[in-house]
Amino acid sequence: MKGTIHYCLEGTIIKNHGEKAWQNCMKAAGLPSDYTYITKIRDDIDEKESINLFVTCSKSLNIPLTELFDQFGAYWCCHYAPEIYAAFFVGIKSTKNAITKLDWVHDRVTRHIPNSNPPRFIYNWLNDDKLQLTYQSERGLIDLFISLIKGLNTCFKDTCRITKNSPTQLILEFGDDITQTELIDLTS
Ligand code: HEM
Numbered sequence: 001m002k003g004t005i006h007y008c009l010e011g012t013i014i015k016n017h018g019e020k021a022w023q024n025c026m027k028a029a030g031l032p033s034d035y036t037y038i039t040k041i042r043d044d045i046d047e048k049e050s051i052n053l054f055v056t057c058s059k060s061l062n063i064p065l066t067e068l069f070d071q072f073g074a075y076w077c078c079h080y081a082p083e084i085y086a087a088f089f090v091g092i093k094s095t096k097n098a099i100t101k102l103d104w105v106h107d108r109v110t111r112h113i114p115n116s117n118p119p120r121f122i123y124n125w126l127n128d129d130k131l132q133l134t135y136q137s138e139r140g141l142i143d144l145f146i147s148l149i150k151g152l153n154t155c156f157k158d159t160c161r162i163t164k165n166s167p168t169q170l171i172l173e174f175g176d177d178i179t180q181t182e183l184i185d186l187t188s
Contacts (some may be wrong), residue, residue, distance in 0.1 A: 001044070001045055001050035002042065002045070002110075002113065003043040003044075003045050004041045004084070006037040006045060006053060007037040007038060007040065008072065009037075009072055010022060010038075011075055011079065011080055012068075012076075012080075013057060015075060016071050016075075017061055021060070025056065025061070028059065028060040029052075029053060029057075042113060044115050044116075047139065054068060054144075065143075066143060069143055069144045069147035070150060070151075072144070072147060072148075073144070073146075073147030073150050074151045074155075076148060076151055077148060077155040078151065078154055078155040082155075085105075088101070092156075093156065094158050094174075095149065095152040095153050095158040095174070096158075098152050098156070099133070099149070099152070103120055103121040103122075103123070106121075107120070117137075117138075118137075119135060119137035119141075120137070121133055121135060122136065126171075129175040130171065130172070130174075131172045132170075133171070133172055134169050135168050135169070135170065142167050146162055146164065146170070146183065149172070150181055150183075153181045159178050159179060159181050160172050161181075161182045162182065162184070163183075163184040164183070164186060165187070167187065
């Protein structure tokens with residue numbers, strides 16, 4: 001997985017828990033405590049090691065993995081991506097706008113990066129405000145995907161209802177009648 005994810009995780013932990021907590025995470029991961037991913041944004045980092053890093057950090061921080069995903073989603077959408085990938089945000093005013101561009105953006109951003117293997121998203125609009133969204137990735141990170149959608153809502157002060165139908169499929173409902181972000185997990 002591209003090191004941009006790891007560098008964003010580093011920023012997420014430093015912002016939410018402080019420098020010392022990041023140093024402890026690095027030690028728990030078997031890396032030097034002053035380790036940083038700043039120079040590794042475009043590098044390929046081993047897939048297993050990448051997913052393990054989230055797990056190791058959540059244990060070191062003593063928070064559930066889903067909480068770390070939520071913190072990552074908010075940091076990615078509100079701080080990291082608007083700074084590093086500012087062009088993506090031009091003209092985007094809502095979660096619905098952003099989601100609609102998501103597949104294009106992953107394809108576009110990673111097309112020229114050798115060995116990248118971005119997630120892909122398949123859209124099936126059931127009506128103007130109801131989207132059946134299929135997440136395609138061998139990494140199986142649908143819960144991280146959900147946290148990133150919540151992050152978009154935080155960033156745009158928006159709301160939507162997210163129904164997790166399966167490890168690869170969500171239903172997203174937008175509209176004025178949905179006044180807070182809701183997650184309905186039909187898999188648990
Ligand atoms: C400016 C916006 C964005 C850019 C440039 C971007 C780019 C990337 C890149 C480079 C990766 C790593 C891919 C790889 O290692 O091959 C990634 C992973 C991922 N992105 Fe995005 N992303 C953006 C926004 C989002 C948003 C808003 C969501 C969800 C709402 C999202 C969902 C994901 C997920 C779930 C992964 C984890 C990898 C996987 O599941 O296979 N991304 N993204």
